[in-house]
Amino acid sequence: MFSSNFQRLMLGAGGLLATGTSVQVVNRENGPYTLENGRRRLNLDGYELKMVQVLVRHGARTPIHTIKHVPEVEYDARQFLTDVPHTSCSYVVRGIDGGERPFSKYDGYYKNRYLKGGALRGQLTQCGQDQMYIKGRQLRREYVDEMGLIDAQYSPQQVFVRSTNINRTILTARCVLVGLFGRENLNKLEDPLVIHVEKSECDPLVPRTAVCRTLRQINHAAMIHGGDIPGIKEDRWRVEQCLGITEPDHPKKHKINFIDIRDDLVARETHGLHGVKCLDSMRREIELNASKVMYYSFCGQHEAWRDLAMQLSTGPLVKMLTDNIDNMNENKTKLYIFSCHDSTLVGLLGTLDVYDFTWPPFGSDVRFELYENRRGQKFVRVSYNGKDVTIRGCTHVLCPLEEFKAAMQSYAIDESQFKKICDSNILEVIAKEMLEQEKDEEEDEETSERSDVPAGM
Template identity: 25%
Template sequence: MPAPDSRHPYSPDELAALYPSNLRLHLVHVIFRHGERTPVVPRFQNAGLAPFWPYCQATSRFKAAVMEPEADWSFLTFQRRMETFGKKGGNVVAMGPGGEKDNVCPPGELTDRGRETTLQLGQRLRHLYVHQLGFLPENLGTQSECYLRSSPIARALESLEQVFTGLYPSANRSPMNPPLTIYTRSFAEENIFPNNASCRRLDQLSRAFAKLAAEKWNDSPEMQHLQSRIGKWVDGKIAVDGHPNLCGITDTVNATLAHGETTKLPNEFYEPRVREIMDDITVDEWYRGYSQSSEYRRLGVGSLLGDVKDRMLSSVNDDTNKDGRLKIGLMGCHDTTIAGLLASLGGFDKKWPPFTSSIAFEMFREKRQNKSRNVFSKLFGATNEEEGWYVRLKYNDKPVYVKGCKMAGRHLEGDESFCTLTAFKEIVEKMVPKDLKDECLRNMDKTGIPPIEEVE
């Protein structure tokens, strides 16, 4: 679905409520879904939807690093055009719905709209953390203040580049700065999204929950409603495990909603009840496992949460405002990352994350420690180093209430959205696999749905 509506900056009253004067912001990690893209698979040409969309102007502005004679390096500027099979089997230039040959997007590519919304996310981060809070410097300082990471999928990397450009436009970056470092991993070692392809047990569990969703929904009144409204454009019966599957149909609907009128489906696809049913069923299929199985949480997002937690704990030992201290991490990821994190922490609204959705993990230090609260916190295992530290999550600018932080002594007095660092650490450590590769190969003899283990 389209990105969250751009909201106005926080008002002074909102800012004061969200950022109490007795807390000092110390570290931020922003994990965000990529921006709007084309459908990952072309569908519904029988409903008049063009297979190729002309929404990718970046394709006319590509540069590639190339080696010249004598081992010198330069940049090769080029534009890309897509080829496809013609009606008679020969190769032809792929064209958009109006005959466009340039700026044509392949399936799953970040579009101009996606670049716009991720740029806007970066601009919102700049306004908040630079202008309103004064947490980040006006101009980019040492690179060690920023941690940039993306999944190896192009739309996530390009979204990260756009978010960073919104946070630090070219006018606020010195040409004397060294090139940015952006971290990626191989697909086999990627943990920035639930990696079914490299984790056999996670894939097995995902298939089991998908089968459960099919058994629950395929013959339901809700699916019958979809069949009555959009079934004439689908070959066969609409189903969770149909062809196309319901998730694929939903993906195309959400992608078309975000773009121009020449790439729209018939009106029936956008009826509120149709969209509500599709969202409810696909969310149940993909994300029920996180709220029900501790193993699912560990294999899906536990490793990523562990990385965020480890940077927080390392930062506790560097409680200064000196130049060079890590202050912000930006991580370009996917919808399955966002929903998996929220569901694992008990703060999921059970709505599919829109394009450019973000979770900000903010860590704070108490300016003046309250002795009575420090004594109370020790009862819950806080170390001296962790006393007075808090973690707060915001999903699309709104605080997330982590389920395991609601108990007295595990949050900032008077505000349950601020977990104590100790409580957050304990919650996350229960999800972090000791050896992810090993756990991905365990329990393969256990078929079906695991026993219910609710998020604590």
């Protein structure tokens, strides 16, 4: 445990950081379940669904990264990127304040980055459009047909749609809404469907490494040096040898990144294109190592950074989600749809303590459902890709609202707190504390002996 200097700095920055959280793979399934046709189902008798917040990763896209020294596959723009008619409708994109859509720096970056075949990198494909249309149909079945949470016809008073300010997530939101309400119904609206976005430097739906120095340092430590982590490093050497781009005797300069390799391979696999033969035998290692580096990038590679990283990656998002629950009676919204990214979900799953080191597939979703029982007590149910999860600080799947909010309090931060921590020297303080702790341990000759002696002896 670090000294009071570290804790004072966090409190001074407005944080309520809970230090010392360990990484866990959680598979808790306790809660009020019943058996139905041999399957365990959550018993919701006596509970009324009041509100749902859905965070969905965009659908399948063209690769952002391609593997160096490997021939590219072709992504014909006409074949992959044209609109699928049954997923399209009339819509407008507006700022979160209702004004004009802000300029997208990300799309500005992508606009001239072409793949072989003419398609741009990082764009939602026809496959992705269909995926997200199906996701919308699923939401309709659950929240219109089965639970009656919202009306069958779209109502902006009941449904709020927000996306990151990137074309693939905006189109994802469109496809989900068409699946949810139907193309013809949406095209008949007196006012066009609105998808809200925010400037990237202010957007809680994405980890903001570009504007947060502290988070950028954490992110770069994993992205740049993650390939040197024992276990990952040896796999990196094997991949580099396979691709013929380095020698294990000279491993200092990284030629590959597991996240980049995975990105290219998954895009190929998803769209039925040929893979990279020499990597077939290492596909599992590539997937696992990429998932680890992604987690370390947004949840911290070192345990001492972990809660801080989660707070900066997802704190404003967690604050927004809890605020929406608190303001439920005031704003009347029953269904929130947030279109975002794998980085969003990885950070959030880490904060919830349910990340299992499996990369969130295209179209993955995390849902926060708010229920109320006959006594007026409220509960939060969290699910990931259709499976109920018991998050940190909660003892059951149906988590009492106050218990849920208490668990999230250490991570939820507003914009002013976010900026204070981003501008602080907190990582330097942590590093100094770690060095002092290690020095004390080295100088204490009895440390190793005492560790083997039972307490009280």
